[in-house]
Amino acid sequence: MSTIFLSPEWFFKYNILFEIFFLIISLIIATFALKVYRTTGQKLAKYFGYGFLLISIAFLTQSVSTFFVLTKINTQLCAAMQASSVASIDAAGTYLYMGFMIAGIVTILFVSLKSNTTRTLWLLLAASLIAIALSRNPIYTFYLLASIYLAFITGHFIAYYLKNKKIKTLLVALAFLFLWFGTFHFLISVNREIFYVIGYVLELIAYLLILSNWIILRK
């Protein structure tokens, strides 16, 4: 059970850079959504903000655990006895990452479903976390569930764009489309290192689109 060991060795340091970039963008979106909620009282903005906040926490846990594992690897003192502790740090980081990330995606899914009751959110969240925790292959289950949820979210934003054809709605639809591609890509990247890198690049495109939309809104 590990994410870092899915990654090619040469990509280790870039992993952290990508994660920090994703962390910053998702934190910006979360902060602004929560500011909008405070001013307008719009509940969807509140849940959307919480969704991105959970995603940013997921990236934070992953980058911290990746950094910790990498520094252990680089010390050359990582003897066989220490290898198990490195593996457990990575496993803990991966579980935290999956928990926070799926919670964030589920919250955004809840927003896109426009459900009137928060029971929908709790049901989706409980079912997802239990499915991942009890799975024989938690990483695979995580990416499978994340792909399904992102497919729904992407469908929602594409339909919204078709109804409301503007640059900003197009950027959001494309961003979620790339996020979905990226997540789906991780699903097939197990044992294929280069696909793992491509997954990150697709996510990078998604976050750049989210950033572009943010810049357009700020002008």
Next chain:
Amino acid sequence: MSEKRDRITIMNDMLEFIRSKGDKAKPTQVMYRANLSHAMLKEYLTELLEKQLITEQKSKDEKRTYSLTTKGFEFLKDYQQMRGFLESYDLT
């Protein structure tokens, strides 16, 4: 759309109108433009004054006019961004 959001939209309309009138508008003009009853106008003006988004000026013949404060202009600027944000992510 929640009740509070509608409230914010009305406040935005009132502030926009004051700005469009050269940053000096009479209460009756604001009332008609924002399509409010007299009681509601009073309530909203009180809120805008409390939030320091507008200031009140009285002429010698006791006629009142309203102007935007720096905070009021900032609200209008942020409001466009906030509305843009809500629209882009279908959060309305």
